[in-house]
Amino acid sequence: MAPIGTRSTVEDATVGARVAKRTASTISYNAALLSARWARDLTDELRRRVSAETTIHSVAAGGYVCRKGDRVESWIGVLDGLVKVSSVSPEGKSVSFIGVPSGGWFGEGSLLKDEPRRYDAVALRSSIVAYMPRNTFMLLLDSSVPFNRFLLIQLNERLGQFVAMVEYDRLLGPDARLAKELAALCNPLLYPGTGNTLPVSQEELANLVGLSRQRVNQGLRQLERARLVRVGYRGLTLLDLDGLRRYEDGVR
DNA sequence: GCATTAACACGTA
DNA sequence: TACGTGTTAATGC
Numbered sequence: 001m002a003p004i005g006t007r008s009t010v011e012d013a014t015v016g017a018r019v020a021k022r023t024a025s026t027i028s029y030n031a032a033l034l035s036a037r038w039a040r041d042l043t044d045e046l047r048r049r050v051s052a053e054t055t056i057h058s059v060a061a062g063g064y065v066c067r068k069g070d071r072v073e074s075w076i077g078v079l080d081g082l083v084k085v086s087s088v089s090p091e092g093k094s095v096s097f098i099g100v101p102s103g104g105w106f107g108e109g110s111l112l113k114d115e116p117r118r119y120d121a122v123a124l125r126s127s128i129v130a131y132m133p134r135n136t137f138m139l140l141l142d143s144s145v146p147f148n149r150f151l152l153i154q155l156n157e158r159l160g161q162f163v164a165m166v167e168y169d170r171l172l173g174p175d176a177r178l179a180k181e182l183a184a185l186c187n188p189l190l191y192p193g194t195g196n197t198l199p200v201s202q203e204e205l206a207n208l209v210g211l212s213r214q215r216v217n218q219g220l221r222q223l224e225r226a227r228l229v230r231v232g233y234r235g236l237t238l239l240d241l242d243g244l245r246r247y248e249d250g251v252r
Numbered sequence: 253g254c255a256t257t258a259a260c261a262c263g264t265a
Numbered sequence: 266t267a268c269g270t271g272t273t274a275a276t277g278c
Contacts, residue, residue, distance in 0.1 A: 174255080201269060212256050217271065233264060234269060 029056050032079040041146035053136045065121035074131040077105040081127025099185045099208045124204045178219040179247035181209045199235040
């Protein structure tokens with residue numbers, strides 16, 4: 001009975017070939033870990049605990065970061081790459097998607113509620129993922145006001161996102177859903193590191209929004225005509241974040 | 253109709 | 266060269 005250190009699903013998602021390199025890369029990604037917004041105002045002691053106890057794994061494109069039904073043992077952060085979190089209905093039908101780019105953290109809800117994970121998270125491209133153990137997370141929760149403030153803001157923001165998403169899925173067309181997804185990906189409050197340029201291919205975007213790549217391409221050109229984004233090679237620049245949020249499919 | 257898949261040519265890293 | 270992108274045609278709901 002030694003539950004500590006058992007993380008079979010994490011191992012499944014880890015690229016075997018890269019395990020040997022983990023020690024070296026862990027050091028370089030430690031800086032990324034501690035530069036997260038929630039980590040900035042921690043005491044030195046807490047920062048030390050965080051970097052000592054958080055494990056960092058690389059996940060290959062298409063690999064699982066966590067799976068629905070898993071026991072929730074950690075708070076998950078994307079240090080590099082892009083992760084798709086998909087909520088699915090009991091029938092197995094996908095109902096909503098959210099993208100988590102570098103700098104984003106998720107899973108605090110499941111951690112707080114102490115229930116099995118209710119969604120899958122899949123790396124859309126090769127990603128570096130941090131797993132903060134429940135104990136460390138609880139320690140921060142018990143001892144740091146800035147950390148609590150970060151969580152409160154993030155939860156509130158996320159709640160708004162999900163409420164909006166339900167509405168959009170039913171009321172809006174593909175182009176507008178694409179616009180909303182782009183705005184959500186770049187939400188500065190949730191993901192401060194993202195800036196205004198998204199290194200996201202159209203295929204990744206298609207997976208995120210639930211459309212074909214061709215349809216996403218068509219939608220992007222529409223948004224480009226509306227001067228909301230600039231489409232580039234393997235990425236795009238968001239010109240008008242507010243405009244994207246408000247985009248309502250000028251069809252009628 | 254509208255979106256998807258399949259297939260192709262082209263440009264970029 | 267390998268991969269992402271832009272486009273078109275055929276197919277399905």
